[in-house]
């Protein structure tokens with residue numbers, strides 16, 4: 829019995845294990861890892877790239893604004909004295 833592959837009932841593909849915001853099951857057919865194309869590890873990786881791009885944009889914004897911030901900081905220090 830050990831190692832036996834349990835096949836789903838005929839005509840029924842394994843469905844994605846992802847649950848939506850209101851708990852509804854994803855309708856897509858699942859791959860071997862139990863998730864569909866949209867919700868599998870690849871999707872998580874895509875989100876990671878998007879998050880990294882957002883972080884890069886923030887860092888770039890800080891880099892561009894840095895001289896301005898430094899000037900403001902110097903003016904603030906001067907004003908405090």
Ligand SMILES: [Zn+2]
Pocket residue numbers: 844845846854855856863864865866867
């Ligand atoms: Zn899915």
